[in-house]
Amino acid sequence: SSGAMIAPSVLAADFANLQRDCEMLNVSQADWFHIDIMDGVFVPNISFGMPVLEAIQRHAQKPLDVHLMIVQPERYLETFKKLGAEVITVHYEACPHLHRTIQQIKDLGCKAGVALNPHTPVNVLEDIIQDIDMVLIMSVNPGFGGQKFIEHTYQKVQKTRQMCDMQGLNTLIEIDGGVNQKNAKKLIDAGANVLVAGNFVFSSENPIQTIQELKNI
Numbered sequence: 001s002s003g004a005m006i007a008p009s010v011l012a013a014d015f016a017n018l019q020r021d022c023e024m025l026n027v028s029q030a031d032w033f034h035i036d037i038m039d040g041v042f043v044p045n046i047s048f049g050m051p052v053l054e055a056i057q058r059h060a061q062k063p064l065d066v067h068l069m070i071v072q073p074e075r076y077l078e079t080f081k082k083l084g085a086e087v088i089t090v091h092y093e094a095c096p097h098l099h100r101t102i103q104q105i106k107d108l109g110c111k112a113g114v115a116l117n118p119h120t121p122v123n124v125l126e127d128i129i130q131d132i133d134m135v136l137i138m139s140v141n142p143g144f145g146g147q148k149f150i151e152h153t154y155q156k157v158q159k160t161r162q163m164c165d166m167q168g169l170n171t172l173i174e175i176d177g178g179v180n181q182k183n184a185k186k187l188i189d190a191g192a193n194v195l196v197a198g199n200f201v202f203s204s205e206n207p208i209q210t211i212q213e214l215k216n217i
């Protein structure tokens with residue numbers, strides 16, 4: 001389809017049935033497993049760490065898209081690579097030496113993403129966008145699933161797409177937070193090509209069908 005890639009967020013899965021939920025994603029049309037790592041410092045919440053990711057890796061048959069909401073992510077890049085990460089996204093706000101961090105991710109053989117909090121303007125990426133594979137635009141304040149989508153996100157997606165077009169880049173643009181059937185089409189029209197969805201997928205009656213519906217937008 002001409003639609004976006006879909007990356008369901010495992011944060012919204014049932015951790016007591018992680019194998020079942022991973023197998024559901026395996027047979028669904030999901031493109032990636034989105035993995036939210038929170039440290040209780042960069043964001044006011046702790047999600048899960050290495051042992052849980054190791055368990056996910058044993059069952060996941062699709063690329064792991066690891067979103068690091070942690071301070072000093074450089075300390076753990078190699079560990080996440082070993083745990084199966086194919087995409088590693090760090091926060092702009094957590095990386096004073098972002099260029100170096102990006103090179104470290106790429107040297108590990110991973111795709112490198114940079115995430116922006118809702119208050120961070122996209123133009124801060126002007127001098128790094130050539131070096132990255134993906135921009136992750138947060139459409140909620142990071143830290144929790146199930147929050148309300150911030151409408152201003154569409155404008156940020158458009159600006160990011162324009163920046164990429166101007167430089168002749170086909171950088172991935174991923175949107176994360178409060179994504180659902182209502183905002184997905186507008187996000188894709190604005191230039192998004194990867195959609196993360198947590199609660200919208202896992203709280204639905206039929207997650208496989210919900211993923212299919214998002215995929216076919």
Ligand code: DX5
Pocket residue numbers: 009011012034036067140141142143144145146147176177178179196197198199200
């Ligand atoms: C928020 C996380 C998101 C979250 C998405 O800090 O980065 O990936 O799990 O969940 P929903 O789709 O429920 O907003």
Ligand code: ZN
Pocket residue numbers: 009034035036067176196
């Ligand atoms: Zn995320």
